[in-house]
Amino acid sequence: MFKLAHNGNILLEVAQLNPPNAAFIVEALEKSPYADCEVDHESIEAFFKSDHPEKHLVVAKKVDAQLSIEVSDDKMIATAHLVTAKGGAKISLEQAKKVIIKAGVSRGYKQAYLEQVLQKQFELPPGANTKGIIAKGRPPVDGQAAKLIPHVTTLRERLKQPKLREDGSVDMRDFGKLASVAPGTLLISKQPATPGKEGFTVTGDSIPAKDGDTFELTAGDGAEISASNPLELIATIAGCPSDIQNGMRVDDVFTIGDVDVRxxxxxxxxxxxxTHNVAPGMKVKAKGDITVMGSVESGELISGGHIDVKQAAIGHVDHQNNDQGLTCRLVAAGDIHVAHGQYSHLEANNVFIAKQSNHCAIKATSLVQVGADDAPKGKLIGGEILDAQMVIAGEIGSESGAKMTVRLAHRGIEITSETDECLKALTKTSEQLNTLQSAIEKADQVKDAEKKKQLMAKIGATQMHYCEEAEVLEKKMSELELNLNGLLENTKLVANQALHPGVEIHIFDRVYKTTRSYPPCSASLVENKIEIEFKTS
Known part of the structure; x- marks a missing residue:
């Protein structure tokens, strides 16, 4: 009834069967050995409509399995798309591999993945569509940053561990023996950064990875880099170790009960x-850290390290001072930590106030934070932020609308001024170079060869000097621009609970004045304008 032609078509001898309709042919085909083949409905329908039908009718055809490879836009995934055969030949493993190579897939290929896809030819019905991943790229893995591993307890860490009394209570003023080290003690070691691991796409392209950030190990006073291991820092004197940027120092420690007139x-x-308090009018100056277990009242602390006041820093406005200065003053090269600040001048790299700041003047290189947890809820009331990159608090300002000024990225104005000076200098340098160019043209007209040579040499040397000067100025201007952009991108004011009226926010050279209370929000510079963005819960 049915026979297979050389071209893969399935033919029906019409005279032998004399089919009454198309349905009869399809039903007969489904019961034949060619049931898996693709029915040619168009040919069958044409037969019954024709006035002069053919003796041999094409009723179906064998269709081989089809395999195509799709590579994702990022070239990290190659997917095989398979259409199972309709009575035709299945795709062999070797044929499939050729299709993969032709698609440009050269890395990340797994034969097991491909075999899983091809196996579907024996499980799915004819003409079924299926797909499966046959190759995966490898994303790059950035290296781990270098880090410090301390081997001793620092003074700051020791002061976080007050001594337990026999009854189980804590004596907040007794910390027992301080963590002292002897000369030669290993203080800290540097774990080197690791290199990044290169990635690749399925098409064979390499994806570079970033090596881990590193830094130079820094030996502060009383410490040195080990002669036997450049990754280790050892003590050179007896004393208490303290953290510094990328290293440690060793300090002598002076302990006193009260700092007062006595x-x-x-x-x-x-x-x-x-261990107790700093009385009004008293001063403490230290090259290292200053730790006050009690409070500071109208006193002055100046530290080359960190300042930690366990209780309050309290002052008042000095009415005898024309500048209306504050009588309590804390200045640290490192960070300042106080529980509560009131009418105090606080100046440091970072300023942390655990509970509340009332009418303080605060200046920070980086961060001012009022509140102790990860989402600070402390109150920043009155006073002035003289400069900072970021301010985070629960409430900023007061409900009464009393005026308060917050200056962020104020250093940007200094950077801009410095850029302007560089631009002026560069303009003068360019003018000098133009003048020298005119001098060269005049010197070129000198007829005396020796004199011309001397003039050209002198002008050339001066030209070289100004070219080098221009290059230095251009490089400095580029660095200043990068510094300014980096500063402004990371500058922000964050109020986790409320931003009250009367707060005058300065970011760089822009100003925004609040006239009402805002719910949790942040303020930052967007397209050279201060924008308030409200937090979504």
Whole structure:
């Protein structure tokens, strides 16, 4: 009834069967050995409509399995799309591999993945569509940053561990023996950064990876890089270790109960621990850290390290001072930590106030944070932020609308001024170069060869000097621009609970004044304008 032609068509001898309709042919085909073949409905329908039908009718055809490869836009995934055969030949493993190579897939290929796809030819019905991943790229893995591994307890860490009394209570003023080290003690070691692991796409392209960030190990006073291992820092004197940027130092430690008229001012070359309070009018100056277990009242602390006041820093406005200065002043090269600040000048790299700031003047290189947890809820009331890159608090300002000024990225104005000076200098340099060019043209007209040679050499040397000067100025301007962009991109004010009226926000050279209370929000510079963005819960 049915026979297979050389071209893969399935033919029906019409005279032998004399089919009454198309349905009869299809039903007969489904019961034949060619049931899996693709029915040619168009040919069958044409037969019954024709006035002169053919003796041999094409009723179906064998269709081989089809395999195509799709590579994702990022070239990280190659997917095989398979259409199972309709009575035709299945795709062999070797044929499939050729299709993969032709598609440009050269890395990340797994034969097991391909075999899983091809196996579907024996499981799915004829003409079924299926797909499966046959190759995966490898994303790059950035290296891990270098890090410091401390081997001793620092002074700051020791002061977080007050001594337990026999009854189980804690004596907040007794910390037992301080963590002292002897000369030669290993203080800290540097774990080197690891290199990044290169990635690749399925088409064979390499994806570079970033090596881990690194830094130079820094030996502060009383410490040195080990002669036997450049990744280790050892003590050179006996004393208490303290953290510094990328390293440690070792300080002598001076401990005193109260700083008052009986003790006099304290000026010490190491670190100072005040186990009680700093009285009004008293000064403590230290090259290292200053830790006050009690409070500071109208006193002055100047530290080459960090300042930590466990209770309050409290002052008042000095009415005898024309600048309306504040009587309590804390200045640190590192960070300042206080529980509560009131009418105090606080100046440091980062300023952390655990509970509340009332009418303080605060200046920070980086961060001012009021509140102790990850989402600070402390109150920043009145006073002025003289400069900072970021301010985070629960509430900023007061409900009464009392005026308060917050200046962020104020250093940007200094950067802009410095850029302007560079531009002026560059303009003068360009003018000098133009003048020299005119001088060269005149010198070229000198007829005396020796004199012309001397003039050209002199002008050339001067030209070289100004070219080098211009290059230095251009490089400096580029660095200043990068510094300014980096500063402004990371500048933000964050109020986790409320931003009240009367707050005058300065970011760089832009100003925004709040006239009402805002719910949780942040303020930042967007397209040279201060924008308030409200937080979504």
């Amino acid at each position: 003790s006099g001012h304290v000026d010490f070359n190491g670190s100072v621990i005040v």
